[in-house]
Amino acid sequence: MTTTRDLVSDRRDEYAFHDDIVYLAETKRGLTRDTVREISGFKNEPEWMLEFRLRAYDHFLKRAMPNWGGDLTKIDFDKIVYYRKPSEREEKSWDDVPDKIKQTFERLGIPEAERKFLAGVGAQYDSEVVYHSVREELTKIGVVFMGTDQALIEYPEIVRKYLGTVVPPEDNKFAALNSAVWSGGSFVYVPKGVEVPLPLQAYFRINGENTGQFERTLIVVEEGAKVHYIEGCTAPIYATDSLHAAVVEVVALPGSQVRYTTIQNWSNDVYNLVTKRAHAYENSRVEWIDANTGSRLTMKYPAIYLRGENATADIISVAVAGRGQHQDTGAKAVHLAKNTKSRIVSKSVSKDGGRATYRGQLKVSPGATNVVASVRCDALMLDDQSRSDTYPYIDIQEDDTTMTHEATVGKISADQIFYLMSRGLTENEAQNLVIQGFLEVFTKELPMEYAIEFNRLVKLEMEGSLG
C-alpha cells in the first residue's frame, strides 16, 4: 500500500511547480497592525479599505480558533508571510508578463486554453493578479472581470458597496484574517440582463514556501444576468504548512443566475480554510459546484442565503480524502424567504487513512413558508484505515416546509467489481469506473475539458489503492 501510494505522490510532483521568483515587495513574517497598514500602503488603497482591514484585524485577534472541524493546532500565524507582490503592476497583455511566470502558466496550459474558448483569464501568482485578460466582446457588453485589487482602483464604488456585505469580517476567524490581509482574487461584475456566454476562469496558485494566500473574490450579478465562474487550483509541495484562507462573496440580484465551480487540488501541506457565501435574491438561482481533492485540511462549507422569494440554491460538494488528508466540507442553505428551494448533494471518498467529513446546515427561518429542501450525502470508504463522518444540521422553524434528507456510507460493492472484471476490466480499472460513476453527479456539471481533467485527477488519486 505504501509503495503504490508513494508512486502516486511522486506523480503529483509533475504538476507541482516552484519557480524561484524575485519578490519585489513582501511583508515580514507574522502579522501585526503594521503589517496590515503596510499591505494597504503597498497597494495605495483608499482610507476606507484600510479601516476595513484594521477592523477585521482587531476582530481576528479577539476571535478564538474554531474548536471543531479539523486539527488547526499546527498553524503558526507568526511564520506566515502575509503579502508578496511578484511584479510591479497588473498586466493587461500577455507579452508583458514576466517570462518566469509565463513558463509556469504555460505548464498549466493557460494560453492554449484561452485560445480555445476562454472568456477571460485571471491567474493568481502568489498574492496578486499578474495577468488578466478579458475578451473584447465581454468588455463590449459591459462585463468586468479583473483582479479585486484592480477593481478597487477602477470600480471603487461597486467594491465598496458589496465587499464584506455577504461575508462580514466578524463572520469567523479566517474571514477576519482574510479581510485584514486580503490580496488578489477575482472581481466579476455582470450588468443587468447580460448573459456571459462562456465560463469565466481563473487559475489560482500558491507559490513560495509559507506564503499565505488570502484572495478575495467578489461576484456581483445584476438583475436578470447570468454567469458561470470556474476556479481550479494546483500548488507546489512543501514540507512546511501553507495557509490558504480565501473569502468568496457572491451577490445574485433578482432574477440572476450564478454558477461557481471549484476544483481544489492544493498540495497536501496546505490548510485550506475558505468562506464561500452567496446571497440569492428574488427569483435568482445560485449553484456551487465544489470539488476538493487536495490539501492537508480543507474546511469549506459553501453557503447560500436565500433572501428573496422564489430563489433557488443548488450545491454539489465532492471530496476525496487520501493519506494524511482531512476533507471537512459540506454546504449550507439558509432559507429566509417564501417559496425558496434548495438542494444539497454531497459525495465523498476516503482512502489510505484519509478522513472525509460532511458537515452541513439546512435552516428554514420563521417567515420562510412553502420551502422545499433536500440534502443527500453519500460516502464511499475504500479501506478500514479511513474514516467517514456525516454531520448534517437541520433546523426547521416553519410548519409547511418539505424537507428530506438521506445519508449513506459504504464500500464499493464486490458485485460491481466482479461484474466489471468479468467484462475484462482489471480490478483497478473496475474500481476507478465505480468511483467515477459515484462522482458523476459532480463531473457531469463540468465543462468537458474540466471533466476529463477531474476524472484523470481522481484516477491518479486512486491508482494502486486496491493493492
Add this chain to the structure above:
Amino acid sequence: MTEATTEPSAAKAPTATPRTATPPATSGPAKRKRADLTFVLDRDLVDRWSATEPDWLTADRRAAAERFDALPIETNRLYTPYVDLRTTDLTETRAWEATATEPAPPTRGATGAGGGAPDGDPAAVIELREDRVAVLTLGAATVAAGVTVETLGALIARDARTAQRLLTNHASIPDDDRLAQLTRAGWNQGIAIRVPAGVRLDRPIVVRWLSGNPDRALLTRTIVELGAGATATLVEELRPSGPDIACAAGERVPQSLFTGSMELHLGSGADLAVASLQELGERAVVFQHRMASIGDGANLRWAMAQLGGKLVRSRIDNRLEGDRSTVEQVEIVFAAEDQLFDLTSYTRHIGRDTTGSLLSKGVLFDKARSYMKGLISIEKTAIGTDSFLGEFGMNLSRAARAVAIPSLEIDQPDCRRAMHSSSVGPIDETQLFYLESRGIPPDEARKFIVLGFLEPVVARVPLEESQDRLRQLLEDKWAAGLARAVASTATSVASTAVTAPVSVGSAPAA
C-alpha cells in the same frame, strides 16, 4: 471552564458553611445562559445519606460529584449550539431529606394486588414516589423463577456484593455527561431488576415513577440485568404525582425535577423490550440517561413516548458489544406550548454483524421545540454492521421548531448498511384529501394522520392497559392543541396563527 475547575476545591472544604443554595442572587429577570443548570446538588444531604450507606457507595457518589462539577452540560461539540436550559428554574428544588426504600406494609397501589398477581396481571409492579415505595408486588411465578424486583436500598441490605457490582459499574452511566453524573452522585431512589439466565417472563414488569411535587427532586437509578438467554418485558411509566398547584399571577411557579438512569445489561442471547411512557406534568424538568450494553446475539427493543414535562433532556447510549447483537429503538415526541424535547441517542457498533434500527418521530404544536440528535458510530471491529437512523418531524404550528442532527462516524466500511434519513413536512395534503373524500371531516382526518404518524410506538407498548392509556393521552393532547389553535385563530393574529390543524378558512392569507 475555569468556573468548573474551581468548584471541586470548594466541595472539599469542611462542612462548616452550607454549600447549598449559593447561586448568584437573581434580582429581577436576569439573562440566563443556555447551559446554566440552576439545580444545586445538596452535598450535605448526600453526606447525611452516606452515613448509613456502605463506604463504596459514598466513594462512588463523591467521585460522581467531582465529575458533575468538572463537566459542561454538553461535552459533544456537535451539539453544544443546541443546549437550552433557560426555561428551567430549579434553584429551590431539593430532594426529600429521608426516603423510605422499603414498602410500607401493607402494600397498596394501583393494581391492588396483595399477594401473587393473578393471570394476566404484570409479572411485577413497583411504584415509587419522591419519598417512598408506594407499591411493590411480584407475581408468584415471577418469584418462583428467581426474578428479583427490589429497591436499591433493599438490594444493598440483602446482597451488598451484587449491589456494589451493579452500582459501581461505570460503564453503565455515561462518564462524560454532567447530568448523568448528577444522578450517580445524588440518587435517592433506585430499582434493581434481575432476571436469571434462561428465564422467560411472559408478562411485563411495570416500573412506575410518580414525580412532580413543587420544588421536589427525585433522582433515580434503574438497573436491569438479564442473564444469558433470559427474556423480559419492561413498561416504565412516568406520571405526575398530583395536579399542579394553582399559582397567582406574578407568583413564582415552582418546578420539579426528575432524573433517571436506566442501566441495562443484556447477557448473550437475552431479549428485552422496554416501553416508556413519559407523561409528567407541565412543570417537570426531566433528565434521562439510558445506557444499554448488549451481549452476543442479544436483542433490545425500545419504544418510548415523550409527552410531558417542561423540558426533557434525554440521552440513550446503545452499545452493541456482542456479535450479532441488535437494537431497535422507536421514540415519539408529541409536544405543545413551550415544551422542549432535547433527545440524543448514540448507537455504537462494536461487535461483528450487529444491527441498529432507530426511528424518532416528532409532532409539534404551538411554540414547542424538538432537538433530535442521533449519532451512529461504527468502530473498526464492527464488520458487517447494519445501521439505520431515521428522524421525522411534523410541525403543526408556524412557531414550532424541529431540529434534526442525524450523524454518522464510520471507521469500518465493510457494512451491510450505514445510513440515516430524515424529513420534516406538514400534514400530507394527498392523505388528507383521500380521507376527506371518504367522508371524514377535516379535523378528524388530520387527527387520524397525526396519530397514525405516532402509532409505531403505541403499537409496541406491550401492556394493553398502558397502550390504551397512551392512545388516550395522545388524543387528549391533540384535542387540547386543536382547541388552542382555534382560539388563537379566533383572536386572529395572522402572523402567529396555527395553520395546519385548523380547517376553518378563517386564517387570513399571510
